[in-house]
Amino acid sequence: MKLSKAKHKDTEECYMSNGLRIGVYPGSFDPLTNGHLDIIHRASKLFDKLIVAVLHNDSKQAVFSMEERVELIKKCTGDIENVEVDMFSGLLVNYVKKKQAVAIVKGLRAVSDYEYELQMAMLNKHIDKNVETIFLMADIQNSFLSSSIVKELAKNGGNISGLVPEQIIDDINLTLRKKL
Numbered sequence: 001m002k003l004s005k006a007k008h009k010d011t012e013e014c015y016m017s018n019g020l021r022i023g024v025y026p027g028s029f030d031p032l033t034n035g036h037l038d039i040i041h042r043a044s045k046l047f048d049k050l051i052v053a054v055l056h057n058d059s060k061q062a063v064f065s066m067e068e069r070v071e072l073i074k075k076c077t078g079d080i081e082n083v084e085v086d087m088f089s090g091l092l093v094n095y096v097k098k099k100q101a102v103a104i105v106k107g108l109r110a111v112s113d114y115e116y117e118l119q120m121a122m123l124n125k126h127i128d129k130n131v132e133t134i135f136l137m138a139d140i141q142n143s144f145l146s147s148s149i150v151k152e153l154a155k156n157g158g159n160i161s162g163l164v165p166e167q168i169i170d171d172i173n174l175t176l177r178k179k180l
């Protein structure tokens with residue numbers, strides 16, 4: 001399928017797939033947390049289609065396999081009609097272009113996220129000026145939450161209820177007990 005570009009009034013162009021506005025929400029999702037799921041719900045209302053894209057990165061040691069991470073996300077997003085779960089490797093910008101998406105979606109929890117995310121957004125825009133990044137602020141109750149905290153807590157026998165979607169608590173605990 002040929003990449004179509006939508007003309008914008010002032011300057012630039014953005015990628016569009018047959019008039020559909022597609023957003024890409026990339027991440028490691030090792031594993032999915034309530035914070036991620038909140039961003040997925042909110043971002044799915046802003047786009048015709050939202051692709052949750054799990055990064056396959058050989059150099060970053062993940063606890064959950066690609067298949068496990070994708071499965072956990074699918075289990076929690078099956079009820080959102082316009083959400084698709086996929087995997088990608090390599091440059092995010094190339095994946096965004098391949099999917100003809102109009103924007104990358106990222107969640108921001110605290111000021112500490114800002115510097116890194118700003119750098120990534122700038123870098124991605126430098127690689128391709130048509131790739132926009134939009135940020136959604138994390139809900140206050142998820143602002144301290146991360147996949148690392150969930151793993152740390154579960155690994156030490158803590159209760160991860162309220163931090164990850166209910167339907168994947170057992171899967172996460174089981175997998176972590178097997179692997180850690």
Ligand code: PNS
Nearest residue numbers: 026027028029055090091092093120123
């Ligand atoms: O959930 P994370 O680990 O914060 O997600 C980070 C992610 C996947 C968004 C980021 O590492 C990424 O975009 N990786 C793909 C490689 C890439 O395009 N890097 C930027 C240019 S070097």
